[in-house]
Amino acid sequence: METLDKVIANKDRERNLQVVEDLCHTMKLGSLCALGGFTPYPVLSAIKHFPEDFGRGHLSVAAE
C-alpha cells in the first residue's frame, strides 16, 4: 500500500511500480496461505489492464 501510494503520488513512479510487481510475484509463490497467494492477482490485473492509471501509458488494444 505504501509503495502504491508513492506510485499514485508520482514519486519515482516506474521504479516503485516495479517494486509492487516484484512483491506480487514474491507473494504469489512465497505465501504460506492461499489468501497471500491470491491477493496479488487483482493488483497485477489492474496494472496490466489499466496501465494508464499507473502512469504507464495507454494500451494499444482494448482489454478483452
Place this chain on the structure above:
Amino acid sequence: MALIQEIDYGTPASKAEKRVTLTIDGQKVSVPEGTSIMRAAMELNNEIPKLCATDSVEAYGSCRLCLVEIEGRNGTPASCTTPVADGIVVKTQTPRLKQLRKGVMELYISDHPLDCLTCSANGDCELQDMAGVVGLREVRYGYEGDNHIVSKKDESNPYFTYDPAKCIVCSRCVRACEEVQGTFG
C-alpha cells in the same frame, strides 16, 4: 558466539524404518520416510536457506526462505514442512527461487533496525547470515513506512527480552518454550 558448532538439520529426525530415495539437485539420497526435504538435503551437505526451522523443534513453515521446486508439482513448497516421497526430483537453487528468497528477505529487512554493528547478535545472527546467502543488497521499500523500530522492548521476563523491532514473527521462541522447555502458557 556459540561455543559448539553443531550441524543443524533443520527438522527433527524421522524414526520410520522404511526408507525412501529421492533426488536433490541431481544427487540421490536415501532417508527414512517422514523426513523433511530440508533434512534430506542437509544429509547431502546441501544447506537450504532457513530462518524458522531448527532440528530441535518441529517444522513450522513460517519464514518462507526454504522454498524449493519439485518436478511435476505446482508452486514452491517449503522444504521444512514437505516430507520426502519416493522418486521425487527436487531443485533447491533456480533463478525463480533465488528471486523469491531475495524478495522475502527484502520484506524482513524492511522492518528491521539497521544497527548490525552495535547489535549484540552481530556475527552470530541467522538473519544476517541469510541476508548474505540470498544476496540482499538493497531494500527498495525504504524505511520510512509503518514499522516496529520504535516499539518498546518487553523485558519483564528475566530470561529473555522480546524486542518487536528485531522479531521476524517466526514463532521459534514460542515453539521452543512449548516443545523443548515444556513451560508454555
